[in-house]
Every structure is written in C-alpha cells, then in structure tokens.
Amino acid sequence: MSTSARYWREIPQRYRYEAGRCTGCGEVSFPPRVVCKSCAGRDFETVEIAKQGKLLTHTVIRVGPSQFADQTPYAVGVAELDDGVRLTAMIADADFEELKVGMPVKLEFRLIRDEGEAGILCYGYKFVPVR
Amino acid sequence: MRDVAVIGVGMTKWGELWEKSLRDIFVESALEAVKDAGVDKIEAMYVGCMTSGLFVGQEHLGSLLADYLGMGPIPGVRVESACASGGIAFRSAMFDVASGAHDVVLAGGVEKMTDIGGDGATFALSTAADAEYEVYNGVTFPGLYAMMAVAHMDAYGTTREQLAAVSVKNHANGSKNPHAQYPFELTVDRVLNSVMIADPLTILDCSPITDGAAAVVICPLDKVKEYSKNQPVKVLATAHATDSIALHSRKDLTWLGAVAKAGEQAYAQAGLEPKDIDLVEVHDCFTIAEVCTIEALGFFEKGKGGASAESGESAIGGRIPVNASGGLKSKGHPVGATGIAQIVEVTKQLRGDADQRQVEGAKIGMTQNMGGTGGSCVVHILGSE
Numbered sequence: 001m002s003t004s005a006r007y008w009r010e011i012p013q014r015y016r017y018e019a020g021r022c023t024g025c026g027e028v029s030f031p032p033r034v035v036c037k038s039c040a041g042r043d044f045e046t047v048e049i050a051k052q053g054k055l056l057t058h059t060v061i062r063v064g065p066s067q068f069a070d071q072t073p074y075a076v077g078v079a080e081l082d083d084g085v086r087l088t089a090m091i092a093d094a095d096f097e098e099l100k101v102g103m104p105v106k107l108e109f110r111l112i113r114d115e116g117e118a119g120i121l122c123y124g125y126k127f128v129p130v131r
Numbered sequence: 132m133r134d135v136a137v138i139g140v141g142m143t144k145w146g147e148l149w150e151k152s153l154r155d156i157f158v159e160s161a162l163e164a165v166k167d168a169g170v171d172k173i174e175a176m177y178v179g180c181m182t183s184g185l186f187v188g189q190e191h192l193g194s195l196l197a198d199y200l201g202m203g204p205i206p207g208v209r210v211e212s213a214c215a216s217g218g219i220a221f222r223s224a225m226f227d228v229a230s231g232a233h234d235v236v237l238a239g240g241v242e243k244m245t246d247i248g249g250d251g252a253t254f255a256l257s258t259a260a261d262a263e264y265e266v267y268n269g270v271t272f273p274g275l276y277a278m279m280a281v282a283h284m285d286a287y288g289t290t291r292e293q294l295a296a297v298s299v300k301n302h303a304n305g306s307k308n309p310h311a312q313y314p315f316e317l318t319v320d321r322v323l324n325s326v327m328i329a330d331p332l333t334i335l336d337c338s339p340i341t342d343g344a345a346a347v348v349i350c351p352l353d354k355v356k357e358y359s360k361n362q363p364v365k366v367l368a369t370a371h372a373t374d375s376i377a378l379h380s381r382k383d384l385t386w387l388g389a390v391a392k393a394g395e396q397a398y399a400q401a402g403l404e405p406k407d408i409d410l411v412e413v414h415d416c417f418t419i420a421e422v423c424t425i426e427a428l429g430f431f432e433k434g435k436g437g438a439s440a441e442s443g444e445s446a447i448g449g450r451i452p453v454n455a456s457g458g459l460k461s462k463g464h465p466v467g468a469t470g471i472a473q474i475v476e477v478t479k480q481l482r483g484d485a486d487q488r489q490v491e492g493a494k495i496g497m498t499q500n501m502g503g504t505g506g507s508c509v510v511h512i513l514g515s516e
Contacts, residue, residue, distance in 0.1 A: 057278040062326075
C-alpha cells in the first residue's frame with residue numbers, strides 16, 4: 001500500500017516522465033539523483049525521458065502479488081529507451097507469445113493498479129509493443 | 132588484525148516449523164554451535180535477519196535473542212542486507228574478533244517465514260527490490276530472476292533443460308543432507324513440467340519459503356586451543372560489495388557485478404585463484420542465480436555457466452562441486468539464515484564431517500551469499516589449515 005504522500009512524491013516521474021540530465025557528463029538519471037552515477041557531478045537539468053525503446057528482457061508473472069490479482073498473468077520487461085535510460089514496467093496489449101528481446105516498445109500512461117475501497121488509483125507508465 | 136577461526140557450528144532441521152517460534156529456532160541452533168565449540172560463554176553476537184518485522188512483527192532481535200540464549204547482557208546486534216544478512220552477520224562478527232574487541236563471538240542467522248501466507252511472504256521478500264521503480268510496476272523476485280534467465284538464454288544460448296539440471300543436481304546433493312527442507316531427488320522432466328511461476332522459471336527452479344536458523348562460534352586463530360578442542364577452520368578472506376538494487380540499472384543484465392567484485396577481493400586476500408577452491412556454496416535462490424554466480428566467481432567463463440550442472444562439472448566429484456549442501460533450492464532458504472548455513476556447510480566439509488555428501492579431500496571452501504538480484508554480495512574463503 002502506498003500512503004498518499006509516498007504516491008504523490010513520485011508523480012513527476014510517473015505522470016511527467018521527469019529525469020535529471022547531468023550537465024557535466026550528459027548521463028540521464030531516472031529517477032533523478034542528487035549525485036550522478038557516472039561522474040559524481042551534482043548539477044542536473046530536468047528533462048523528459050524518451051518514449052520509445054527496445055526490450056532487453058521480459059517475463060510473464062503467473063503468480064503475482066494480490067494488488068495485481070485482477071491482472072494476473074501479466075507481462076513485465078526491462079527496456080532501454082532511445083536516450084539510454086533503462087526501466088522496468090508492465091508490458092500492456094501484448095500477446096505473451098510475441099515477447100522477444102529487442103522488440104520495439106513505447107511508453108504509455110496507464111492505470112497500474114487500484115488500492116481497493118477508498119484507496120488510491122495508481123497510475124504510471126507501461127510498455128506497449130510498437131507494431 | 133588478528134586471524135580468525137570457526138570453532139563451532141549449529142544448525143537444525145529446516146522446513147515449515149509451525150510448532151516453533153523465531154526465538155525457539157534461533158536458540159536451538161545457537162546452543163548447538165556453543166556446544167559444538169565447547170565454550171561456556173560468548174562475549175558478543177551478530178544475527179542476520181532480513182525482515183522479522185514483516186514476517187513475525189518482531190524487531191530488536193539482537194537483545195531479544197541474547198536474552199533468550201541466556202547470554203544477556205552481552206552486546207547483540209541484528210544485521211540486515213536482505214538475503215545476504217547472514218553472510219554479513221558473519222563478516223561483522225569476524226571484524227569484532229579480528230579487531231581484538233572480543234575473543235568468543237557468535238554469528239547467527241534466522242528467518243521465520245511461514246507465519247504469514249504466501250502473499251505476505253511475496254511482499255516481504257519484494258522489499259529487497261526497488262519499491263518505487265520495480266515492485267510498483269508489478270515485478271516479483273521470481274520475475275526478476277526470470278528476466279535474468281531470458282537475457283542469459285538470449286545472449287548465450289543457455290537452455291531451459293540446463294537450468295533444470297541445476298535444480299536436479301542440488302536436490303541430489305540435498306537428499307543426503309539431514310537438515311534439508313526438501314531432501315528428495317528430482318528429474319529434469321519434473322522441473323520442466325511443474326507449475327510456471329514467471330516464464331521460463333517453474334516452481335522447481337525457485338528456492339522455497341523456509342523457517343530456519345543457523346549459528347557459528349568464532350575466536351582468534353592463535354587462541355583456539357584455549358577455547359575449543361575442535362579442529363579450527365581458518366577464515367582466509369572476507370569480502371563484501373554492492374551494486375544497484377534495481378536490476379534495470381545494470382549495464383549487463385546477466386552479469387552480477389557485486390559478486391564479481393567481492394570474489395576478486397576475496398581471491399586477492401587469500402592469494403588464491405578459482406582453481407584452488409575445492410568446493411563452493413553459492414546463493415542459488417533460483418537456478419539461473421547459480422549459473423550467474425559461478426560465472427562471476429570465475430569458476431566458469433562468462434556465458435558458459437549454463438552447462439555446469441548438465442555436464443557434471445558442478446556435481447560432487449566434478450571439477451568444482453557447487454552447493455554440496457543441496458543449496459538454497461533443496462536445503463531451504465530462510466533468507467537471513469542462509470549465509471550462516473553456508474559457513475556451517477563449508478566448515479563441516481573442511482572438517483570431513485559432511486557424511487554422504489563429503490567432497491573428498493576438501494581443504495579450501497568458498498561461500499557466496501547475496502541480497503536481492505545481486506545488490507549486495509558477501510564472499511568468504513575458509514581453509515582447514
């Protein structure tokens with residue numbers, strides 16, 4: 001369960017795809033960091049991550065946590081976006097059989113889960129195959 | 132710093148121990164280690180435990196367990212680094228003795244995982260991954276390792292059957308371990324045809340949910356005769372490294388950087404190479420984890436670990452016996468206890484006390500214990516002389 005503050009803090013990343021680009025070396029950190037992972041620089045500008053990329057790996061979760069019970073089984077993958085950012089997300093609108101390393105995907109804003117009665121509707125990004 | 136030796140080990144039967152509490156199983160193992168060492172007191176203790184707060188609603192374990200062990204008011208500390216908690220408890224205890232602060236110190240590990248249901252356990256374990264950027268998006272631990280398996284299969288041609296062979300080998304070893312939770316043998320077909328958890332991993336690729344504890348007693352090497360009649364096992368190296376806990380932040384999804392780094396440091400400290408190691412206990416929380424760890428530790432070339440079990444090279448009697456104890460897969464994986472149980476196994480092997488699963492002539496053994504998908508790793512090398 002997310003508390004509302006914990007959910008709200010991540011909105012810049014989940015709704016607006018905000019990342020930090022190091023002004024020293026150009027590395028894009030998603031989520032943003034205070035210290036650059038590549039050069040230890042501390043000056044960043046806010047940028048939006050790329051919306052397209054390729055799957056590096058994937059799986060189908062057949063036994064999922066209860067928050068995802070109504071979606072199980074579901075596909076999940078790790079993708080590298082065109083700007084080099086890597087992230088994990090569910091893969092929506094895909095046949096499990098078609099999942100392949102190297103498959104082009106785009107990011108779409110989707111409902112991730114709902115937390116039940118009076119709970120938060122949790123949104124974020126999912127991968128969708130580019131056909 | 133002083134050289135350190137293991138002088139006592141204790142471990143009880145692992146499994147679904149519904150009639151026993153966390154404190155019961157810890158005390159049982161710790162008393163066995165104290166008795167094995169032949170000491171009448173310990174001066175400090177370190178306990179590895181990943182998340183007793185989520186599993187049984189109990190924190191503050193250092194004090195609780197020192198009290199129930201009848202050793203209060205000695206300093207007792209609980210150490211956490213997800214599934215590497217036990218290995219890091221041992222390392223912490225080792226530094227305590229090496230520094231000269233105390234002579235006789237107990238390192239233990241415990242996890243009581245079956246007091247909550249499967250969903251609660253899945254959540255508790257998932258806290259070792261990135262909560263906001265992995266778990267939020269639906270990933271589970273079997274899912275993360277399944278993605279490492281898919282990447283390994285894609286990059287190196289590792290086969291589904293080769294992964295199953297890791298499980299078959301570890302169950303063959305575990306069938307000879309009286310402490311193992313699942314001491315039965317398997318076939319490749321049975322692994323492949325069991326319930327799919329996260330493609331391509333079935334339930335028989337996954338280590339189980341386990342209640343269990345383990346403990347060891349250590350002291351300065353040059354004072355062994357003062358404290359114990361046992362044949363000492365010397366700690367030749369201790370190394371610990373970290374990596375991003377989010378799998379997606381790594382440059383190569385098949386490569387465990389923290390394992391490689393801790394392994395390199397351990398080999399350098401001991402002045403040894405992979406070929407000098409007689410047996411290794413690795414963190415096979417999933418079959419693919421064993422493949423990746425034995426590559427990162429230099430026992431197999433990068434990308435070649437897949438065939439290790441199928442070829443027999445990692446069996447007892449093979450080129451490098453891996454998980455003679457049965458590993459996490461067959462012995463069980465009470466997460467905080469696993470790193471200590473690895474030290475227990477290697478100590479028994481080096482003393483020649485491993486009965487049916489004895490690696491003949493073993494003089495140098497390694498343990499590798501990791502947290503999450505490899506976000507933390509601790510490696511120890513032990514020697515019988």
